[in-house]
Amino acid sequence: MTNHNSSISDVLIIGGGAAGLSAAQMLGRSRRSVLVLDSGEPRNAPAQGVHGFLSRDGFSPAELLATARAEAREYGVRTIHGEAVAAAGSVAEGFAVTAADGRVLRARRLLITTGLVDELPGIPGLRERWGRDVLHCPFCHGWEVRDQAIGVLGNGPWSVHQALLFRQWSANITLFLNELVLPSAEELEQLAARGIKVVAGMVESLRVEQDRLRGVALAGGPEVAVDAVVVGAQVRARLDAFAGLGLKPEPHPMGIGNFLPTDADGATDVAGVWAAGNVTDVRAQVLASAAAGAWAAVAINNHLMAEEMAADLSAYRQSLMLNGAGIRAGVSQ
Template identity: 40%
Template sequence: MQQDAIIIGGGFAGLSAAYILARARRKVTIIDSGEPRNRFAAHSHGALALDGKSGREILAEARTQLATYPTVTFVEGEADSAEGVIDDFHVRIAGQKPIAARRLLLASGMEDRLPDIPGLEERWGKTVLHCPYCHGYEIGGGPIGVLATHPMSAHQASVVADWGDVTLFTNGMPEPDDAALALLERRQVGLQAGLVSAIETGAGKMMRICLANGRDFEVRALFVGPDMHIRGSIAENFGCALEETPAGKIIATDVSKATSVAGIYAAGDIARAFGNITLASADGVMAGLGAHQSLMFAAAHS
């Protein structure tokens, strides 16, 4: 049976889009691998009325509520490939029959790729963080590090300075230009040159930033801007236009979250330069509205 829409990704953007389409009584299939981007963080913050809840808890409740809509189907797995054109898309999942739909909504999110530094990955989402608005308050002030990974790292460090005493570790990146240096000085951010060789456990709740030159520094948390990579190859295979950001490429969309390919929409971190769960959810709502109105007006003119 052909669906009105297939949503690839059951995170905050995908489920929010599904709500819109389900409440319009449209047949929706959500394909989800069960690995949301924020799975490494124990708690979510900054989301209205949900402060402190885990992302998995919020998503589980959303799935439970969505399951009460008779036109919604959940499929567990990874969407391997997709083909087709508007009104006739087909998505394949390993070991299952292809699913057909009139519209395709990409919400599979991003893969965060961290610098290859011993001790960094296992602390990701705990004391190695990416967003001060999400996790900065809980640090409680004190010494905080920012690891330079891209040209906007100096700006990131200047923002994080509102949450503690910040040191920017350049880690082999070019030294900030004069304007960035002036900003760091104005924000009272320290600058530490040299390669970071390891992240280790320090005294108490501190962690130690070890430099290749033998120096080390203790901080309560380390902020990192990871390289972001679009999960999966479906957008690339369809030829969806991409947009460059300082942290990686995202899928380009218009205000209705339509991509450059007719009938394909994208929402959430996969189509935003900056994201959190609130923004991802709002993006999903816009994509759901865009996809529904596309279906509605197509029916009106058929």
């Protein structure tokens, strides 16, 4: 059991989303002192509901996080609002994270669950509808737009795949090439076979009326009526604050942005620092992020336990030597 009154926490978690709060709860239940630094900017904030999360389907993101924070508090977890701007330290000396307001938070181990930022094309109307009727993941939101007219905005090599994938949820799919996508002959055949319309030309804007998406306007061309738009955003891991630790994002092999690589337990290349959630797994939905946070928490607890065991064992052996004890360790006479 650790001292929860210490100014140095066992674990500092940067990011209070599903991954961070899941880890916080697990570590709190392990009787660790845990501090969560949360900027209050979850990636899924614009979404009306969380889906694919067993027993929590349809919960608003805010409701889910409020429930998670309350649960974590029951185990002594403290959450403070703020943004990390710098980090330094090591396992030997401990870690220090500086918040934007100047506070310095100290801990024996760090867990980064800062998530990522979706970088959308600069098409008028797109950002404002993000998470509502401008979507990216069929498994997150496909059910909500089933059987509707869905436009897939060409934004890179994965746009054809998105169009083919969303065809499972609706027979009315239009792929806008947007002068950024050039399907191969094989892909054009696949699109035709699935009844997906292909529209050339540059997308100029989205038309919205009475707070509802109505259509996609092409530059110098017609407007195509749609109820929802799908776009594959580039993603950027939120890691600027951790450059001082030597942590840098790497290009994602899928060509969709960058991420922070870790091992299977969430450990980064920097000893004593773990990561979980979208910052390291861009495909993870909320449930998967929560699971990754819990598993990283187990790994962190075990790492701390090994350090504590080594320290106690060293002190125990030293006491035996000082006392001249000759009995076998742990055996009463």
